Amino acid sequence: MKKQGCYYCDRDEGFRELLFEICDLKASKIFLCKDQTLPGRCTIMFRDHYEEIYEIPKAERDLYMDDVCALAETIKELFGADKINYGIYGDTCRHVHYTVCPKYEGKLGWGTPFIMFPDPEERIYLTDEEYEERKALIKKTVRAKLGLE
């Protein structure tokens, strides 16, 4: 179920420049954020268009939560994060999605809610090859955790 005009349902060119699709999980689709200032930052959208998590039928919501947990654990293990932050805001981008943001002691935003948009001069971007490698590593690890591979 999709909603026209929704950033996450449409996934237009502007979306694809910032969020690189990794793969599908049980009830979700995951993306590597172009902004890798904090290594491993991803977003995870519920597969269908809902605007509040309480609207998702419980069985599907439980699967979604399994996906969120597997992704968070994957990021923590692969990148050595000290803590994972989970952000659901969506005032203007309502499709249910979490930003799963690894935090590192002493690095950007430690001890405060993760910084959604780091200053441009602080941002770390990767090469195309590095993005592909990171996506492949996350895909393999998270799908194995969920028994999907």
Ligand SMILES: [Zn+2]
């Ligand atoms: Zn949507």
